[in-house]
Amino acid sequence: MSDPAxxxxxxxxxxxxxxxxxxxxxxxxxxxxPEPARMPWSDGIxxxxxxxxxxxxxxxxxxxxxxxxxxxxxxxxxxxxxNAAGKESGLDTMNGWLENVQKTWGDWMQGGNMFRPDAxxxxxxxxxxxxxxxxxxxxxxxxxMPGDFTQAFHPEGTTQTMDQMRGQVNRFLxxxxxxxxxxxxxxxxxxxxxMMDYSAAVNAFQTGFGKLAMETxxxxxxxxxxxxxxxxxxxxxxxxxxxxxxMSEAAYARFVMTEEYQTLYGRLVNNLLAVKQxxxxxxxxxxxxxxxxxHAEISTLQCRQQEIRRENLRLKKDMKAMxxxxxxxxxxxxxxxxxxxxxxxxxxxxxxxxxKAPAAAKPAAKPAAKPAAKPAAKPAAAKPAASRAKSGAAKSK
Amino acid sequence: MNPxxxxxxxxxxxxxGYSQKLSHGLKNLMDVGEISTGVSPKxxxxxxxxxxxxxxxxxxxxxxxxxxxxxxxxxxxxxxxxDIQENRSTVKALMDAGQDVYLIDxxxxxxxxxxxxxxxxxxxxxxxxxxxxxxxxRVDKINILGICQGGTFSLCxxxxxxxxxxxLVTMVTPVDFQTPDNMLSHWVQRVDADLVVDTMGNxxxxxxxxxxxxxxxxxxxxxxxxxxxxTLDDPEQLKNFLRMEKWIFDSPDQAGEAFRQFIKDxxxxxxxxxxxxxxxxxxxxxxxxxxxxxxxxxxxxxxxPPDASRAMRGKLGTKDYxxxxxxxxxxxxxxxxxxxxTVPPAIGKWLDERS
Numbered sequence: 001m002s003d004p005a006x007x008x009x010x011x012x013x014x015x016x017x018x019x020x021x022x023x024x025x026x027x028x029x030x031x032x033x034p035e036p037a038r039m040p041w042s043d044g045i046x047x048x049x050x051x052x053x054x055x056x057x058x059x060x061x062x063x064x065x066x067x068x069x070x071x072x073x074x075x076x077x078x079x080x081x082x083n084a085a086g087k088e089s090g091l092d093t094m095n096g097w098l099e100n101v102q103k104t105w106g107d108w109m110q111g112g113n114m115f116r117p118d119a120x121x122x123x124x125x126x127x128x129x130x131x132x133x134x135x136x137x138x139x140x141x142x143x144x145m146p147g148d149f150t151q152a153f154h155p156e157g158t159t160q161t162m163d164q165m166r167g168q169v170n171r172f173l174x175x176x177x178x179x180x181x182x183x184x185x186x187x188x189x190x191x192x193x194x195m196m197d198y199s200a201a202v203n204a205f206q207t208g209f210g211k212l213a214m215e216t217x218x219x220x221x222x223x224x225x226x227x228x229x230x231x232x233x234x235x236x237x238x239x240x241x242x243x244x245x246x247m248s249e250a251a252y253a254r255f256v257m258t259e260e261y262q263t264l265y266g267r268l269v270n271n272l273l274a275v276k277q278x279x280x281x282x283x284x285x286x287x288x289x290x291x292x293x294x295h296a297e298i299s300t301l302q303c304r305q306q307e308i309r310r311e312n313l314r315l316k317k318d319m320k321a322m323x324x325x326x327x328x329x330x331x332x333x334x335x336x337x338x339x340x341x342x343x344x345x346x347x348x349x350x351x352x353x354x355x356k357a358p359a360a361a362k363p364a365a366k367p368a369a370k371p372a373a374k375p376a377a378k379p380a381a382a383k384p385a386a387s388r389a390k391s392g393a394a395k396s397k
Numbered sequence: 398m399n400p401x402x403x404x405x406x407x408x409x410x411x412x413x414g415y416s417q418k419l420s421h422g423l424k425n426l427m428d429v430g431e432i433s434t435g436v437s438p439k440x441x442x443x444x445x446x447x448x449x450x451x452x453x454x455x456x457x458x459x460x461x462x463x464x465x466x467x468x469x470x471x472x473x474x475x476x477x478x479x480d481i482q483e484n485r486s487t488v489k490a491l492m493d494a495g496q497d498v499y500l501i502d503x504x505x506x507x508x509x510x511x512x513x514x515x516x517x518x519x520x521x522x523x524x525x526x527x528x529x530x531x532x533x534x535r536v537d538k539i540n541i542l543g544i545c546q547g548g549t550f551s552l553c554x555x556x557x558x559x560x561x562x563x564x565l566v567t568m569v570t571p572v573d574f575q576t577p578d579n580m581l582s583h584w585v586q587r588v589d590a591d592l593v594v595d596t597m598g599n600x601x602x603x604x605x606x607x608x609x610x611x612x613x614x615x616x617x618x619x620x621x622x623x624x625x626x627x628t629l630d631d632p633e634q635l636k637n638f639l640r641m642e643k644w645i646f647d648s649p650d651q652a653g654e655a656f657r658q659f660i661k662d663x664x665x666x667x668x669x670x671x672x673x674x675x676x677x678x679x680x681x682x683x684x685x686x687x688x689x690x691x692x693x694x695x696x697x698x699x700x701x702p703p704d705a706s707r708a709m710r711g712k713l714g715t716k717d718y719x720x721x722x723x724x725x726x727x728x729x730x731x732x733x734x735x736x737x738x739t740v741p742p743a744i745g746k747w748l749d750e751r752s
Contacts, residue, residue: 056423081405134610134614234401236411238411256580265584273592306512
């Protein structure tokens with residue numbers, strides 16, 4: 001019986017191969033071969049993954065998901081080259097793609113967040129959107145709303161209208177609240193303002209990457225020209241992809257060390273957190289109204305508890321030092337008692353300071369058994385030396 | 398000449414090969430089983446809150462150094478990187494080099510740990526771990542090996558408790574947090590650390606992951622997975638990849654107050670180098686570090702640039718300062734085959750000469 005993970009793929013690959021073979025034979029045989037059909041590889045790989053992904057174990061599922069994301073882009077590139085076969089050169093195909101990337105980002109930057117890319121354009125933006133895309137996924141994990149919630153703002157009109165509208169909304173949000181629910185109204189106004197600020201920060205961040213994308217495509221074209229002049233070339237998709245990544249990383253590394261990026265980064269992080277902070281404040285107000293413990297109150301308690309723990313640990317340390325000092329004194333006293341009585345009383349008041357020398361403390365004591373903070377911190381761990389932990393056994397997440 | 402000489406039949410073959418690797422790789426993935434990390438046998442010798450202090454079990458006939466070695470790892474990511482697999486274990490290689498190795502596992506802080514400060518970590522947890530080891534071995538001083546942020550902690554600790562540290566080894570440890578090539582530092586200069594901590598409490602590990610991945614986003618979030626294709630048919634290599642992937646995304650949340658101080662005092666104000674850094678009630682002065690110091694850094698480190706570590710030179714109070722440069726990256730310095738053969742033996746030799 002065939003392996004189900006492979007069976008679908010094998011059948012699909014066979015059909016693709018048969019089709020291609022037939023097409024190539026017709027072309028080579030001097031017949032007028034039909035224009036090759038579009039090779040729906042990226043769709044095919046999607047379908048394959050949808051049909052087999054449930055078989056992937058949890059430990060490798062995420063990795064394969066990421067591999068599939070990359071594969072879609074890779075296959076999409078392959079489609080472009082094959083679909084252009086016989087019609088244009090590889091250089092023309094590549095240039096066409098690069099120009100499309102530039103146009104897409106150009107349109108986006110002109111239209112701001114009112115530009116709604118279709119699926120094809122989204123594909124072209126996806127590579128450069130990687131940092132923002134992962135940021136939004138991360139944001140979704142720490143916010144009670146989707147990470148890309150700013151994408152839902154689709155005001156109609158031109159950029160100019162958008163700016164005007166923003167100005168008007170800002171003015172509206174700054175109207176002083178009045179009446180019985182004044183404070184609540186103010187809180188909602190602050191939240192709306194912060195969400196708009198965050199949306200603007202996301203937009204600015206993406207615009208920065210748009211500029212970077214356009215610069216990189218120009219550099220890539222320049223690099224291709226130089227390669228051609230030197231008689232060098234690339235024969236595989238993988239070579240092109242690796243070169244593209246290498247040049248993109250180099251351009252990115254320059255960009256992110258600029259003052260501009262530092263500002264964009266700071267704005268993105270700070271504005272997201274400002275939204276979250278305002279949300280938390282409003283949740284706390286509601287909790288308070290319900291006579292439930294608020295986040296702020298719990299934080300206060302945690303802070304005080306930590307202070308008490310520190311104090312407790314300090315006292316324990318002091319007590320241990322005193323115990324050691326007492327023990328040293330006791331030993332000294334014993335020695336003195338064992339000595340014959342001197343003619344004059346000895347000065348026995350000064351004991352040697354031993355507080356900070358555990359290694360010098362009484363060797364017969366069993367120090368390993370009772371480290372200072374252990375018993376109070378975790379009574380259950382009174383016999384830690386006996387518990388044998390294999391790798392990861394102590395993980396307490 | 399056409400620089401993109403891509404023939405359609407060659408593309409077809411490439412796509413076929415790619416697809417076959419994918420489907421066969423999935424089969425290997427299904428058979429891969431549990432991904433183990435932290436492979437060397439070890440014994441928990443001390444617990445406190447989320448922290449566990451481990452001692453690695455010595456082979457039967459081993460006679461390790463009389464001065465034990467404590468590894469202080471960063472709060473960011475998990476310490477099993479030092480012992481990630483049988484043939485890539487800094488810990489194992491250190492034991493082979495005759496060291497008696499202890500390791501602090503800081504655990505995963507939760508909201509109850511939000512108010513832990515750097516003072517709690519360094520003069521609290523770390524100091525008590527050092528005391529436990531001193532008592533167990535009946536020695537006044539132990540050797541410390543600090544890694545990355547753990548190296549910075551170890552420097553602070555050694556400056557404040559020089560009487561408890563015999564030798565200090567730092568690996569990929571930042572001292573100058575504002576070298577011109579430090580991406581992380583450049584990015585956080587305008588981040589409002591107070592807003593982050595006051596809002597989030599603890600700082601989510603996902604947030605740090607995002608930052609680290611963005612050091613090289615197109616390689617780390619794209620190309621790396623394409624490279625995986627070439628190893629998918631080898632179950633052992635696939636396992637190694639997944640093991641590393643597990644480590645990369647296994648990021649504990651950061652205790653809020655400690656994070657606040659680390660960003661503000663170290664990254665934004667560079668106080669460790671410039672002076673004025675206070676941990677608890679005490680000022681940290683690098684000149685107080687009088688014990689021998691071995692400073693190891695990686696030449697292609699994109700997280701802690703070599704200059705960030707080299708800045709230690711001339712700033713310490715010790716007369717016995719040694720540098721060891723490794724031709725690799727921030728992670729390669731623990732896990733590459735070359736590192737295994739060179740770095741731990743060099744540490745062992747250096748320590749033996751001084752213990």
